[in-house]
Amino acid sequence: MENIRRRFSNLWETPHKQPPREAYQFYQELIQPDNIVGVIGPFNNFIDKPALMQACHCVSGGNGSVFVIDPQWGPQKEPIDESSEKQKKHFSEVAGLGDFSSNHLRQIQIAKSNGIKLTLPQWLGPDSAAQKIELPNDSLDVIVDHSVSVFLSGGRLNRDPIECMSTMNSCYREYNRVLKPGGILILQTDRSEYRLKNNPFIRSLLDVFLENNGFDIEEFRVTDAFRIPVSTDVYDNWEQREFPKPFDSDKFSAYSMFKRMVNIDGAYYLVLDKPWSQGPDMLICTKANES
Numbered sequence: 001m002e003n004i005r006r007r008f009s010n011l012w013e014t015p016h017k018q019p020p021r022e023a024y025q026f027y028q029e030l031i032q033p034d035n036i037v038g039v040i041g042p043f044n045n046f047i048d049k050p051a052l053m054q055a056c057h058c059v060s061g062g063n064g065s066v067f068v069i070d071p072q073w074g075p076q077k078e079p080i081d082e083s084s085e086k087q088k089k090h091f092s093e094v095a096g097l098g099d100f101s102s103n104h105l106r107q108i109q110i111a112k113s114n115g116i117k118l119t120l121p122q123w124l125g126p127d128s129a130a131q132k133i134e135l136p137n138d139s140l141d142v143i144v145d146h147s148v149s150v151f152l153s154g155g156r157l158n159r160d161p162i163e164c165m166s167t168m169n170s171c172y173r174e175y176n177r178v179l180k181p182g183g184i185l186i187l188q189t190d191r192s193e194y195r196l197k198n199n200p201f202i203r204s205l206l207d208v209f210l211e212n213n214g215f216d217i218e219e220f221r222v223t224d225a226f227r228i229p230v231s232t233d234v235y236d237n238w239e240q241r242e243f244p245k246p247f248d249s250d251k252f253s254a255y256s257m258f259k260r261m262v263n264i265d266g267a268y269y270l271v272l273d274k275p276w277s278q279g280p281d282m283l284i285c286t287k288a289n290e291s
């Protein structure tokens with residue numbers, strides 16, 4: 001614990017009683033431009049759920065790369081049902097809103113081609129999941145898990161508690177395996193949404209699973225807000241200022257992005273998501289040296 005406080009002293013200086021900080025500040029502090037980052041289970045629309053886009057932005061100035069780890073994410077050649085059955089065999093239940101049309105990658109490409117600095121992510125394919133990541137040991141500097149492992153473990157899915165525990169354990173064991181020693185897991189749990197907030201048993205159980213799988217943990221309060229700085233060129237030259245007619249999904253994505261560009265204190269930002277009023281919890285975990 002002391003080790004983790006020393007390492008993240010900038011973040012730790014903010015006492016817990018102060019208002020929560022915005023999630024993007026943590027991402028910017030923790031993800032370095034040369035990092036290799038794994039993003040688990042991103043959503044199919046970065047405007048609503050921008051953790052992947054933020055990771056792509058953080059590594060855009062260096063030689064870093066981003067891997068997407070979500071069996072439902074990429075373009076699916078097989079019919080959905082068949083592929084779900086196949087995934088079920090590998091990973092038990094694969095749940096959530098998958099991106100069957102690679103919508104997310106397309107939106108990131110559109111943003112990049114309009115001048116927003118982003119590194120394009122690489123999908124690891126349908127055989128990679130939180131429980132089984134197709135990467136060798138010690139491959140990643142950072143893992144971003146934004147409401148995935150806690151979601152898969154049960155909570156709102158009303159799973160059998162033994163199955164929940166086993167899923168949680170297999171996710172964190174796998175994260176620990178693929179992280180480099182000292183690597184960081186950014187875990188946003190939103191404990192209240194997953195009913196962990198007021199349940200000390202489950203709450204401490206999550207911590208126990210992380211610790212048993214070799215992580216040191218520190219908890220922070222954040223608002224789930226993301227800001228990506230953009231140059232005035234991007235702002236001034238942005239073309240999609242009017243709602244596209246007839247409807248064209250690429251133009252619509254660009255239009256939605258433009259609507260989210262704002263001037264804050266003289267600088268321009270793409271502002272994604274709305275800060276949640278209560279804010280989710282963020283656990284910053286580091287792979288302990290001996291696990």
Ligand SMILES: C[S@@+](CC[C@H](N)C(=O)[O-])C[C@H]1O[C@@H](n2cnc3c(N)ncnc32)[C@H](O)[C@@H]1O
Binds near residue numbers: 042069
């Ligand atoms: C609750 S959503 C979270 C989405 C997004 N990260 C967010 O913060 O809103 C769960 C996501 O996990 C993905 N998913 C489902 N099973 C998975 C698994 N075994 N491994 C990795 N991702 C998975 C789904 O495709 C979906 O995008």
